[in-house]
Amino acid sequence: MKQKNILNTFFDFFDKYPREYFIFAFFVVFALINISVVFSHTVVHHKFYNDLAFKQQVGKVSVPVTRGTIYSATNSGTVFSTSVSLYDIAVDPQMPGDKGKLSIFLRDIVYKQTCYLQSKKDCYQNILKFLKVPEIEDFSSEKNSIKELILKNIQEKLAKTKVTSVLLAEEIDNEKIISLSNLNMRGVYPNGNVLYVNPEEISDEVYVASKISSIIGVEEETVKELIKKRELRYIPIINRISISLSDEVKKFINEENEAIKKGVLDEDKSIGGFIILDAHPSRFYPEKQVASQIVGFVDSEGVGHYGLEGYFNDLLKGKNEERVSKKDIMGRIIDPINLDESELNGEGANIYTTIDRNIQSKVEQVLEDGVKKYRANKGTIVVMEPKSGEVLAMANYPSFDPNSSGDVYELEKVTYGKYPNPAIDLLGKVVLVEDSERGEEFFYDGKKLYLRLAEREELGNPALVKYKYKNDFGAGVYKNDAISGLYEPGSIMKAITVSAGIDTGEIKRYDMYNDTGELKIDTFTIKNVSKECIGYKSFNNALNFSCNVGMIRISQKLGKALFSQYLSDFGFGKASGITLDGEVFYPIQPYQKWSIAQLFTTSYGLGISVTPIQMASAYSVIANGGYYLKPRIVKSIIFPNGNTINYKQEVVSKVLKDTTSKTVTDMLVDGVENGVAKTGGVPGYTLAGKTGTSQIAYKGGYETGVGSTVASYAGFGPAEDPKFVIIVKLERSRVDIYGGTTASKMFAETAKYLFDYYGIPSKIKK
Template sequence: MIRERNKFGSNRLAVLGTVIFIFTVIVILKLAYLMIVKHDYYIALANNQHYANTELNPNRGDIYLQDYKEPDKLYPYATNRKYYLVYANTIEVKYPQDILTKLVAVLKIEDEEEQDIILQRLIKEDDVYEPLKHKISEEEMIQLAEYELPGIYFEEENWRYYPENAMGSQLLGFVGYTDAGYQGQYGLEGYFNEELSGIKGQLSSSRDSGGRIIPTGDRVYETAKDGFNLVLTIDRSLQFYTCSMLAKHSIKYGAENGTVIILNPNTGAIMAMCSYPEFDPNNYNEVEDIDIYNNPAVYSAYEPGSVFKAITMAIALDQEKVKPDTMFVDTGEVTIGKYTIKNAEGKIYGEQNMSQVLEKSINTGAIWAAQQVGLDKFNEYVENFGFGEKTGITLTGEVSGNISSLAKKSDIYLATASYGQGISATPIQLVTAFAAIANGGKLVEPYLVDQIVFDSGLVEKNEPSIIRQVISKKTSMTLSAMLASVVEVGHATLAGVPGYYIAGKTGTAQVINYQTGEYDADKTVHTFVGFAPINNPQYVMLTKFHHPSNVEFAASSAAPLFGEISKFLLNYLQIPVEK
C-alpha cells in the first residue's frame, strides 16, 4: 500500500512538473513574441499615448498648357480643387432616415444602392468617423450645414480636377484610388506620379495622460514638400482644335478610333496629341472599357502601310541607289519564292520614275527600291530611324513596335517591309521618323514637358535632344520635294492647303487577323504623315484612323483631316504664304 501511494505521488509530481514546464515555455514564447515580433507595434502604441502624430499632405503639382501667342500665359490642365467630405459620428446620430432624406435631396443621390450604403453607415454603433460622401461642393456643404443635423460633420479635402474635361485625356491620364492609395495612373499623371505627388510631412507633439497637447512639450515638425509643376510643350488652342477635328472626322468616317500627333521637327516638342474616343478624367470610373485609358499614340503598334514608302525611298536615296528620276518598269506584280505581291487594286503602271512611285503609291516600285539597297543595309537604316525601340517619350505604356522580321534574312520580308507591311510601328515612331526627313536628317527625341517648376520656385528648362544623324541633308531636301509632289499631283491632294507646299505620304494598311494568320479584307488602318512648309518645316503631323467603315483609302480620310488641321495651324502660326 505504501509503495502504491509513493508511486501515485511520483506520477502526480511528474504531471505537475510537465505542466509547469509547458506553462514556462508558453510564457517564454509569448514574451519573445511581444519583445521581438510586436516590438515596433508596442513602441508605436506607447508613442501614440505620449505624442499626437499628424501626417501633413503635400499639394499635388499642377500641369499646364501653353499659349504660343502669349508665352507668359499658362492654362491649368490638371490642378487641385477644394471639396468636402461629409461624415458621421454615429454616437450622436439620432434620426438616420431623416439625415438620409436630406443628403439625398441636397447631393442628388439617385442610386438606391448608394442610398442604402449611406443608411447602413448611419446606423452603425459607436463609430466616431464614418465617411458618407466624398467630393461635395462648398455650396452643398453649406446647405447641409444649415440643417444642423446631429452627428453630421464636414472635412475639407483636395481632389484632382481637370478643367479641360475630356480634351486629350489619354495624354493626361488621371489620379485615382489604388491599393497604394491616391495615385496618378496612365499618361502624364502616371509617368510623373512621384514628382507630382511631393513628399509628406509630419507634426508630432507631446500630450498629457488625458490626451491633451502640451503647449510647451516636445514638438517635431517636418514640412510637407509640394509636388513639381509641369509646363507642357502643348498649345491649348491647337490642342482644342485638333481634338475637336479628330472627333468630328472619326465619327464621319465611322472609325473605331483615331490619333493625331503634331510635333516640332526641329526640337521634338509635341505641339498637340489627341485620341478618339476620349474619356473625362474627372469621372474616369464611368467608362465602359478601361482600354480607353491607353494612349494609342504610344501604346498601339500597327502595320503602317504605304507611309513607310517614304522611309524606303529615304534609304535608297541616301545610299545613292536611286534618284528622283530613276526609272523602273512596273508589271503590276512581283514574285518572290512562292509569294506574289501586287499593286493596290491590281493596277499596272508600266515605266515609272521614283517620284511617281511615291505619287501613285506603287508597291512594286517600293520593293524595287529596297532591293537596290539590300536587306542588311535596309534593316540598319530602319533601326537608325528609331523603329523597333521606344522613343523614350514621358508617357506610360509606350511599346517598341516590331521589326524582327527584317532579322530573318529573307527576301520576302524586305519586300513587304518596303511598303509598310510585316513590320509594326507606333504613331509616335512614325511622326518622329518623318521629322528626320523634314529637318535635314536628324532624329530628335520627342518630348512633352517644356519646364519643371520645383517647390522652391526653381525652373528647369527641357532642352531639345538630337539622337543621331539618320540621312544626309541632301537626301532630306530631295525627298521633301518628292513628297511635296505627292500632295501636289499624287494621291494626297486633299492634304494640301492653298498657298503652301506641303509634303507627305498616305498609307492604307491591311490588318492581320491573328486567329487565321491572314489579312482581313474588311479592315484597314488609314494614315497620313506630312510636314509644312517644305523649305522651313514648322510642324510634322500624323493623322490616323483605325478601321474606318465607310471610306476605302487614307487619301479620302486621313489626308483631308491633315489638310483641315494644317489650314488652321499655318494661319495660327502666322506662316507666310509660299505660292
C-alpha cells in the same frame, strides 16, 4: 434658342478678358478653398461623428504634401492637373429647419453640377450617375424635366430617418462568408467579401453581436455598438462638387447664419443646419478629357498612373512625412496628431509641358468627329514641331475624364437597335458574354453577372446575351495609343524607304523602273493598287501613286543590312525615350534573320510595327533637314526650392543629307498636288504628305473586308519651312477603309487650323 443664347453669353464673357485673369482667379479661389477647409468642420457640429471614433488604435499615417501641378505650354499657362480640396454634400436630416426649402436648394445645386452648360450627352450621363440607374426612358434634356427627376430622388433620400445599412467588415474570406450565411439571421447580409447589417431588422443586438464577432474577429462590444438602432445623421447627396458650387453653398450658409443672428430668419425656416460639407484633398483636372492620356491620373492612394502622372510620380508627389495618428477598428484615420504642414519634408515639383492647349483641344475635336463620321473603333493624332522635337498635341479617342477615372468600367447591354450588324459593328471592341463557369464577376443594373471576353465568332450570335464597355475599351482608354498602340503603318512608310534609297545614291528621284503591277514571292503575290503604277515609271511616280512594286525595287537595291540600319536611324525598333508612362516598341530583328519577304513587305509598311510617336519623329527627320531629334513633351520641371530641370532640344544623329531631305520633301509635295495624297491638301498652302492603308493582322494572316484596316496619313507643312508634322491614325473605319479617303481629310482639317493659328498667309490672293 434660349440655351444657345445662354452659351453665347457665357463664352462672350470669357472672350472679353485675357485668359490670364481666369487662371489668376482660379488660384485665388484655390487658395480660399484651402483656407476654408475648417469651414466644413465648424458650420455644423454633430455628436454623431464623435460617437463613431471609439476603440481607437494608435498607428502611423503618411501625411500628404501638395502634389505638383502640370501645366500646358500655352502662354496663359493652362493647368492640366492640380491639387485642390473638393467637397461632398451630405445632409443631417435630424437637424431643425425647412426640408422643403432644403430639397429645392439641393435640387438646384445638383442640376448645376450635372447639367448646367453641359451637352445633352454629358448631362444624361451625369444624371444616370446621380440617380444610379443604367438608363432613363424618354429622357428629356428640358431643364424642368431634369429638375423634377433630381427633386424626386432628393425627397426620397430625405424621407429616411433611420440607419438601415452599416458596412461591418470588408475583405472577408469565403469560409467566413459561408459561416455568416449559415447563421441565417434577419438583418445580417454577407455579400461577396463584405458584411452589411440593417440595424432596424435586428431584434436582439446582444445575441447577433456575440455570433458575428467571433467570425469576423472584432470585439463583441464593438459590433454591438455598430449594429444598434440609431437615427440617420448622414445622407450623401452628391460627391466632389465644383469649386464654384462649393463657394456658392458656403456663401449661402454664411448669409443664413448672419440672418439668424440678426433675428431676421427663424432657424426653423433655415436649411444651413442640415448641410454637411466634407472636404477631400483631391487631384483636379480642370480641362477634363483634354490631354487626359498625356496627363494620366492619380488613384485614391495618391499614386500616379499613366502619362505624366505615372512617369513623374515620385517628383510630383514630393516626400511625405510619417506622423502618429489614431485609427478606428477598420484602420481608418480618426484623429491625426500634430499635423504641421510647415515640417513636411518636401512639396511636389511642377511640370511644364510642350503641349499647346489650343492645338490639343482642336485636334481632339477633329479626331472625335472623324472616328464617329467614319465609324472607326478609335484614332490617334500627333502634332510635332519638327525642328525642336516638341510634341504640340497628342490626341486619342475614345478618351476619359481623369476626374472620374472609374467611369471607364461602365457597361452597356448590346442591342440590335444600336448594333444592327454586331459581327462587324463590334469587331475589335471589348465585348463580354455571360458564362457562369468561366466568367468573372461584374455588376450591371444592380445585378451580379459572370462575364468573359467574347470570341470573335460569337459577336454575331443572336442567342448570346452580350455586354460591352460604354467607351468600347474599358480601362484600355487609359493607354496613350500614340506611344503604346503598335500597328503596321502601311504606305506612309514608303517615304522612309525612298529616303534611304536616295540618301545612299541607290536611286534618284526620276530614275526609271519597269512595273508589271505585281511581284511573286514563293506562293504570295504582291500587287499595286493603282493602275498608274504599271509600265516604265519613275520612282517619283512610285511614291506619288503608292506603288508597292516600286518600293520593293528600292529595297532590293538597298539590301537587308543597309535598309535595316536606316530603319534604326529613323527611330524604329526602339523606344523614342519620350517622358511618358507606358511607351512600347516593336524590336526589329537583326537583318541576318530577315527573309526576302520581310525585306520586301517592310519597304511598303507591312511586317513592321510602329507607334504614332515613332512615325512623327521619322517624318520630322525629312522635314527638318535630316536630323533625328528625341521627341519631347516636357519643357521644364521646377522644384519648390527653385531648382529647375530644362529639357532642351536633343539631336540624336544626322540621318539624311540636306539634299535628300529637300528631294523627298519635294516628292511628298508632288504627291499631295498630283498623286494619291491629294485629299490631304489645303488650297493656298504647300503641304508634304503621304497616305497609308494597312490590313490588320489576324491568326498568321490579314483580315479582309469592312472594318479590317488601319487608315493613316502623315505629312508636314508648310513644306518650304515646316512648322508642324501631323500623323493621323484611324483604326477599323467602316465607312471607307482607305487612308486617302478618311485620315487624309482629318489631316487637312488639322493643317488648315494650324496655318490659321500660326498666322501663315495663304498663297491664294483674295
